[in-house]
Amino acid sequence: MARNRSKRSKLSIPSKYILLGFTILCVILMVLSYTTNILNGPFEMIAGYTIVPFQKGISKAGYWLTSRSDSIKRMQELTEENEELKNTVADLTLQINELQQDRFELSELRLLYGLDERYAGYDKVGARVIGKDAGNWFSFFLIDKGKNDGIEKDMNVIAGGGLVGIVTDVGPNWASVRSIIDDSANVSSMVLSTSDLCIVSGNLELMNDGYIQFSQLIDEKDMVGQGDQIVTSYISDKYLPGISIGYISHINKDANNMTKSGYITPAVDFKHIETVLVILEKKKQKD
């Protein structure tokens, strides 16, 4: 067999050298992609036109199937729910009218203070999740919008009112998003009620329990407790301020007696993300 093989290939280079050559190629790729971003364009482009269309198809079929089975199951429930909801709608419209008046007042007051409206004011684009990370170590996912829809690297991604993650890679018609529960994700954040800063980081060991962890919270007056809301901070260099991350579920004093750390229940249900919103505005940065 070995003889057969070498006869077929015109130049029979020993496998050792091929291995060496490929290894060097990989190392060069790693160094290039770590230090520069000249490799960012072509590979994303090729992937965008070869693989992503299939992924879109598969996920569309998947959604169709699940929605079909759901719709049959829920038909009965829905008719009952519909009755109930109609009643609540009537109630809620009344409430909305009241709230709208409050809102006018609030927005006027905000203008007065020169404050911008929070993420209601950002331009957003909706996107569908078309694939999940192929391994089990990290939690990235792919969405079906990319450069053509104005998405750029480092844009924030939200769903259901909470922070989902950040765009790490963009192709012409796809983008990959690193979620905040990913083991390598760190978000500078703060406690909404007291404005104390802390670091929120994903942790693979907590992922199955549905928690993410926070640390380095300085809370001298002991004001922060369970149930407090955590949002992104003003000093974060990539995340826009004031996006909800989640609520504190456990809080402990660290061994150094100065800082606190604990667990957060995220505001977003990461197991069932189907659509997300990408905020088309990046945090202004000093270059």
Add this chain to the structure above:
Amino acid sequence: MLRKIVVLCIVIIGFLLQSSVFSGISMGGIVPNIMIIITSSFGFMRGKNEGMVIGFFCGLIMDVFFGDILGFYALVYLVIGYLNGLFRSLFYPEDIKLPMILIAGSELAYCFLCFIFLFMLRGKFHLGFYFIHIFLPEIAYTILVTLIIYKLILWINERLELWEKRNA
């Protein structure tokens, strides 16, 4: 030429299965590693060189979509493809034991490499936790999927070899 096209299709379909289909039917959040099955089985079926090249491309796709830096997964899969190629002389198509052992071994090696380079170097040392929650389920699920996918790859490879013999 036909072989190249078919193998490329297998790699792409494998990636699609892994990232889109199996993540939908994952058990406890764990996805089987189909790229390892492909790399490993072409390694011991076809030898070091083909194992390497296929491994390299499998890894490269992973890198483009999910890697922080380009080339890391490519290198890992490359080495795995090469090492599997060393067992070519022991391979017989009728025997299912060797492929299973090799694929499980490759999977274990892959997990260890990921742990060492992507977690241990960041100061996360809980090997015990990762072993129980990631390594074992991933290996078990991959082996389960191997039973089907390996048979398919073997069949395709045999067809290809027949076709090559006829056209040689």
